Amino acid sequence: MKKIYLCALILFFVGFYSNVKAQKDPSKTFDFVLGSWEMQTPKGKMVERWSKDADKILKGKSYRVNAKGDSVLTETLQIRKIGKEVFYCSTVADQNEGKEVCFKLISTKDEIYIFENVAHDFPQRIVYQNLGKNEMLAWIEGELNGKSRKSEFRYKRQ
Template sequence: MKKKTLNLFLLLIFYVTLGAKAQNRLPKAFNFLLGSWEMQTSKGKIIEHWKINTDQNLKGESYRINIKGDSLLTETLTIKKIGKEVFYCSTVTGQNDGKEVCFKLISTKQNTYIFENLTHDFPQRIVYQNQGKDHLLAWIEGAINGQNKKSEFKYKRI
């Protein structure tokens, strides 16, 4: 009887642990980001690379590559669940004393994912729009000194 009770207890612990891990997983809707994306600019190109981390969060890195081919890491990115909410978190090289800044997911309509942090100086919103297998549109927007500003990033899969 003790062995049966112990087995039931261990089975219960297993299912509770499995359920907790499943609750912390990101929705598969973000998998469209996985892989490498490139945007040509007049000064070279911007590369974003996304993968699934061992903790099941999406981990990204953004690089600028100049015309000579020199690369510079500009930011590290994470899309993760904190509690029941999803956040886009960025650590930008040379900004915010190296601290991560997070933006809460506020909308997921029509393949467009809007993350917002109204307390941040700029941007206050970061948006990713899935435009099919090989195209991704991202933009940042918000107000600077009372003026609305928006910067777009048109990526192609590489």
């Protein structure tokens, strides 16, 4: 029983330390997103491009690219500190009256980063998983009209 308690205590502190580290300097924690990422879809591809500005704010843009090569900006993104917390903020042109919606970082365990905004209609969670130098998995999830929904985006580095 003591061993189980000790293991649980160690896991708690490891998770707590990871969250504290991400809160202190999100630009280092999320460096894995920097660069260009793409995902093939039946209608073309989706592209996310991330950079870091002088203030260490991570800025991203998401595009849809059709089979002809025409691209449409779908979303502008940021990972930044607001006060002492880290947020993933998104602006989608035809949603939320064009206003930015932010999701608070709630977990940083095992290279999985969960951002949440329970007040948002859908999604309520945005998740990024670092799968190594050339692969990243992102997904959105939550409830929509009383049903659980999840959409995955498996990106490869360009």
